[in-house]
Amino acid sequence: MSAEATVAQPTSKKIWGGGTSPYGVSWGKMYMWFFLVSDAFTFSSLLVAYGTLRHRYAEVWPKASDVFTHFPFYDGHIQLAYVGLMTFILIMSSVTMVLAVDAGHRRDNKGVAWWLGLTIIGGLMFVGSQAWEWYHFIKGTEKGAIVYKTSENEIWRFTENSQEPGIHNTTVKGLVSPDHKLVTDPVTIAKIEAVGRPLQGATLKENEYGHPLFADFFFFITGFHGFHVFSGVVINVIIWLNVLNGVYRRRGHYEQVEKVGLYWHFVDLVWVFVFTFFYLV
Amino acid sequence: MSDQHEHKGYYTGDIHNQYIEEHYDPKNRGVIWRTFWILLVITIFEVAIAFTSLSKELLMYIFIVLTIVKAYFIVAFFMHLKHERLSFGYTIILPFLLIVYLIAMCIAEGSYIHLWGGK
Numbered sequence: 001m002s003a004e005a006t007v008a009q010p011t012s013k014k015i016w017g018g019g020t021s022p023y024g025v026s027w028g029k030m031y032m033w034f035f036l037v038s039d040a041f042t043f044s045s046l047l048v049a050y051g052t053l054r055h056r057y058a059e060v061w062p063k064a065s066d067v068f069t070h071f072p073f074y075d076g077h078i079q080l081a082y083v084g085l086m087t088f089i090l091i092m093s094s095v096t097m098v099l100a101v102d103a104g105h106r107r108d109n110k111g112v113a114w115w116l117g118l119t120i121i122g123g124l125m126f127v128g129s130q131a132w133e134w135y136h137f138i139k140g141t142e143k144g145a146i147v148y149k150t151s152e153n154e155i156w157r158f159t160e161n162s163q164e165p166g167i168h169n170t171t172v173k174g175l176v177s178p179d180h181k182l183v184t185d186p187v188t189i190a191k192i193e194a195v196g197r198p199l200q201g202a203t204l205k206e207n208e209y210g211h212p213l214f215a216d217f218f219f220f221i222t223g224f225h226g227f228h229v230f231s232g233v234v235i236n237v238i239i240w241l242n243v244l245n246g247v248y249r250r251r252g253h254y255e256q257v258e259k260v261g262l263y264w265h266f267v268d269l270v271w272v273f274v275f276t277f278f279y280l281v
Numbered sequence: 282m283s284d285q286h287e288h289k290g291y292y293t294g295d296i297h298n299q300y301i302e303e304h305y306d307p308k309n310r311g312v313i314w315r316t317f318w319i320l321l322v323i324t325i326f327e328v329a330i331a332f333t334s335l336s337k338e339l340l341m342y343i344f345i346v347l348t349i350v351k352a353y354f355i356v357a358f359f360m361h362l363k364h365e366r367l368s369f370g371y372t373i374i375l376p377f378l379l380i381v382y383l384i385a386m387c388i389a390e391g392s393y394i395h396l397w398g399g400k
Contacts, residue, residue: 023369055391105305253291
């Protein structure tokens with residue numbers, strides 16, 4: 001391949017003197033990085049908007065750890081377990097991706113195909129997990145909440161778990177006020193139930209978990225991220241088919257795998273931030 | 282398929298046909314798995330301390346610091362930025378100072394509107 005090369009290997013010591021890449025990276029990789037910077041700005045804007053309005057409605061903001069408590073094949077409620085599992089799946093698929101890039105550096109076509117294939121499976125698992133989480137978020141809890149009209153629509157949620165984290169306790173019958181205070185007095189509960197209207201699940205307009213913006217940001221941020229994961233899986237499949245067809249073996253290098261690898265790690269990186277700011281704090 | 286001799290570089294083979302120096306380290310796979318364990322342990326630690334009786338504020342600062350640590354490991358080792366030229370690293374990282382500024386501005390604004398009680 002180097003016989004056809006028209007550009008000689010640079011020997012100039014002057015990095016910014018022209019005729020060579022000052023950054024020492026290929027133009028394709030550099031543009032992938034620049035795209036990722038701009039994409040990171042988009043995600044930053046979403047998360048900053050979320051943070052701003054969350055501070056604005058601080059005392060009525062729902063606790064995410066009380067909302068996302070479902071786990072597949074388990075009837076009770078465990079806080080943070082499912083999202084922890086999703087994080088593990090995405091980190092794992094990042095590892096298989098970096099191993100695919102590593103195999104590419106060794107010009108190991110079979111290795112690239114194997115690791116990239118595993119990355120695609122990990123990506124599909126993550127997208128599936130997110131769909132499952134959305135389903136439960138939209139469907140809502142068994143008991144739902146009461147919309148109690150005062151100056152604003154107040155969301156009074158029926159207790160599913162006690163205030164002790166991680167413990168499922170149905171014996172406490174009560175309503176949780178918008179600012180997270182537990183009401184167990186039957187007279188007050190009956191009064192709120194009589195005036196209010198029942199609400200279950202979540203839409204963009206209102207949700208049983210609390211402030212409407214909570215669901216809006218959930219749908220927009222995890223939706224935007226999930227769409228990135230989905231796009232990543234599609235791009236990975238295209239590159240994987242190229243690997244299987246020996247396109248990069250014939251080309252002599254696996255830079256294309258490196259580029260999609262950068263995108264894939266970026267998706268993982270964004271999830272690290274979403275996990276912290278949406279679920280943990 | 283893996284051959285023994287080291288690849289020092291390649292030509293991209295497109296219309297630019299740029300020559301790319303490759304710096305491949307065979308010990309790289311050890312670094313990959315070390316990074317994986319670090320990320321996994323930090324994540325488990327985060328989920329575990331979320332259930333302790335530490336104050337909400339302290340937990341928040343711990344989570345933010347650990348998130349930045351995780352981001353560093355992903356960008357430096359998975360995305361390989363640590364092994365690119367320093368000038369390239371700065372070009373990628375420095376614009377995010379603007380994001381730090383944006384966060385400081387917007388969170389202050391959100392808290393202010395909250396205290397003031399306006400809409």
